[in-house]
Amino acid sequence: MDxxxxxxxxxxxxxTVLTQALTRAGCKVxxxxxxxxxxxxxxxxxxxxxxxxxxxxxxxxIEALPKIAAERPGLPVIVISAxxxxxxxxxxxxxxxxxxxxxxxxxxxxxxxxxxxxxQKRRVAPTQEAATPSVPGDDLPLVGRTPAMQALYRLxxxxxxxxxxxxxxxxxxxxxxxxxxxxxxxxDRRTMPYVTAVGADLQGIDGPSSLLARARGGTIVFDEIGxxxxxxxxxxxxxxxxxPSSAPRxxxxxxxDLSKLIEAGSFRSDxxxxxxxxxxxxxxxxxRVEDIPLLAEHFLKRAERDGAPARxxxxxxxxxxRGYRWPGNVRQLENTLRRLVVTAQEAExxxxxxxxxxxxxxxxxxHVGAEEEGDRLSASIARHLRRYFDLHTDSLPPPGLYDxxxxxxxxxxxxxxxxxxxxxxxxxxxxxxxxxNTLRKKITDLDIRVTRRRKLM
Numbered sequence: 501m502d503x504x505x506x507x508x509x510x511x512x513x514x515x516t517v518l519t520q521a522l523t524r525a526g527c528k529v530x531x532x533x534x535x536x537x538x539x540x541x542x543x544x545x546x547x548x549x550x551x552x553x554x555x556x557x558x559x560x561x562i563e564a565l566p567k568i569a570a571e572r573p574g575l576p577v578i579v580i581s582a583x584x585x586x587x588x589x590x591x592x593x594x595x596x597x598x599x600x601x602x603x604x605x606x607x608x609x610x611x612x613x614x615x616x617x618x619x620q621k622r623r624v625a626p627t628q629e630a631a632t633p634s635v636p637g638d639d640l641p642l643v644g645r646t647p648a649m650q651a652l653y654r655l656x657x658x659x660x661x662x663x664x665x666x667x668x669x670x671x672x673x674x675x676x677x678x679x680x681x682x683x684x685x686x687x688d689r690r691t692m693p694y695v696t697a698v699g700a701d702l703q704g705i706d707g708p709s710s711l712l713a714r715a716r717g718g719t720i721v722f723d724e725i726g727x728x729x730x731x732x733x734x735x736x737x738x739x740x741x742x743x744p745s746s747a748p749r750x751x752x753x754x755x756x757d758l759s760k761l762i763e764a765g766s767f768r769s770d771x772x773x774x775x776x777x778x779x780x781x782x783x784x785x786x787x788r789v790e791d792i793p794l795l796a797e798h799f800l801k802r803a804e805r806d807g808a809p810a811r812x813x814x815x816x817x818x819x820x821x822r823g824y825r826w827p828g829n830v831r832q833l834e835n836t837l838r839r840l841v842v843t844a845q846e847a848e849x850x851x852x853x854x855x856x857x858x859x860x861x862x863x864x865x866x867h868v869g870a871e872e873e874g875d876r877l878s879a880s881i882a883r884h885l886r887r888y889f890d891l892h893t894d895s896l897p898p899p900g901l902y903d904x905x906x907x908x909x910x911x912x913x914x915x916x917x918x919x920x921x922x923x924x925x926x927x928x929x930x931x932x933x934x935x936x937n938t939l940r941k942k943i944t945d946l947d948i949r950v951t952r953r954r955k956l957m
Contacts, residue, residue, distance in 0.1 A: 501525040501611075503548035503618040508538040509580070510557055514603075518551060521607055522614065535559035542571050549598075549617050551610075554581040554588060562588070565595035576617040580605055586642040586653045590686045593657035600654065602645050608926070642678055643798050644791035648783040652679070659778045660687040665740075665750040667725075667775045669758075670782030673829030676753040677723065679782055684719040689749055692718030699728055702735040711739070715748035725775065726756035726767060733768045740774045750775065785826040785833065792822045795830065799837045808841045816851035824858065881909075911946045914939070923950050 505527050507518050515531040522529045530546060532538055535556040541547060550568065552561040565577055576598035581588050592600040599613050642649070659666060660683045668676045684694045695715045702708055711720065722728065722736065740750065752775045761767035785792065796813060804810045813821060826832055836857050840849050843857070885905070889897065914932070921927040925943075929936040943950060 501527055501615045501618060504528040504530065504546060505614065505618075506538055506541050506547035506550045507531040507552075508535060508550070508556065508561065509533065509553040510555075511553070514553075514580075517607065518610075521611060525611060525615075527614075527618075533557065535561065535564055539564065539567065539571075542568050542575070545572075547575065549614060550575060550577040551614065552577060552579060554579060554583055562591045562595050562597070565592075565597055569596060578610070578613060578617060580610075586656060586682055589650075589653035589657045590660065590682070593654075593660075594686070600657075602650050604645075606927075642675055642682065643795055644788055645794065646783075646788040646791050648788050649791060652780060652782065655778070655780060656683060659683070659780075662778070663749075664777035665752070665775050666778045666780060667758075667772075668751065668753045668780045668782060670755065671784045671829055672755045673831035674782040674784055675830050676755070676782055677721075679780060680719075680721050680723075680751045680753055683751060684749065687719075687749070689718050692716055692748075694719050694721070695748075696721045696723050698723075699732040702732050702739070708735060708739040708742075712744075712748065717746050717748055719749040719751060722750075722752040722775075724754060724756075725752040725771075726754045726758055726761055730766075730768075733771050737768065737771050737774065740771075785829045789822060792826075792833070793818055795833060796821055796837060799834050800841065803838060803841045810847060811841050811844055811849055812847065813849050813854070814851060817849050817854045820851050820854050820858075907946065910942065911948060914942060914946065915948055918943075918948070918950055925950070 501522070505518075505522050507515055507522075507529060508531075509515050509518075510533045512533070515533070519529045519531050530541055532541075533556070535552075535558050538550070538552065542550070552564070554561045561579060561581075565579075568575060568577060578599045578601065579588075579592045579597045580601050580603055581592075582603040588602075589600050598617050601610055601613070642653070644650070656679060666680075666683060668679050670676050681694065684690065693715050695711065695718065697711055697720050701711045728736070743750075758767055758772050762769045762772060785795075793813075796818070800811050800813070821833075828835075836854075840853060840857050844850075844853055914928070917928050917931050918925070921931060925939055926936055929939040932939065942948075
């Protein structure tokens, strides 16, 4: 890697880590905690790449992007931020940042992006002020620092101004309609109408044309498209085939698996192909457990801003909320916390109060991934061990049982974790919460085959 990198972050540790890593890679580094200093360096012609935090003591890194572009067209800027909301990703994209990474970031990943930025000639775009989104990002519960949510943010930022239909999929309560709304509200069409269409809007000779007239080049959303009957589906196909040049953006949402509906003959394959220009899959809450405390804090703060008393969850309550399955996803979490804000006796919400609020939910929901008592890991292990002891009738199993059982559990755990992380041992060790050297030793001792592969997103 060759070039000069300007690093701006008010966190001394981050400045030190980036300086050391970039220097070892062959770069020259200038690091500062001041946005004013960063801008002076840019104006002086220093730097081939900027890595900047968003919230700085003397300014906002994203707001500085148009100034950097005006002073040094084509100078790539990688934005890093602890503000893990879709708003940050979209603002960075609108301000034409080269890339965006949430904190805490993966250092090897950042180094790869920095290397690409230094080696790739940036397109010199016309200077323009970054557009100001019409809706505050804090009002969108699309919050999360997990890789799944960050990938979703980046994809939304890339497609929001593309002339492609978008299909948003995900379980009920995951926030599909919020994603659709965000695509509209942060796009170039934000000043135009946002129309949610139902089957009745397509009826009659003038139905489709009236729908287009209402949208006026804005956005039409077919919410839960899998619920539309065959006649409505046919009308949508004909509408899409006859769209004028000034056509509105088309977005559809679905909590149903449309491929299964196609196989069952209840959904038109030609409609699916027309709607799925870009498919955005919104993860279920149980697939991003690490985001649950972050979302809980978000909803409690929002309630306080709306005039409710200040509340926070106790440590035991956070653990319970984090371990709950949340079959209703983010919507259920939000409604539960809104109820707790009103019913809690003290400023700190207790575990007992959370249990009471969740009392109507199925008991198995308190165990992530458990569909019924028999499917809990501990219950399955207990049944296996009882059968194992029963096989030895009046005698005991051979000595060394503890290590044998741990080996039986450890091998598939590591194999599946490696598969989930595409064979990346650093990510696998982080997922398992163990040292990388420990993981390597276990792979050797357990004779586990590691296959690196590229995961399909």
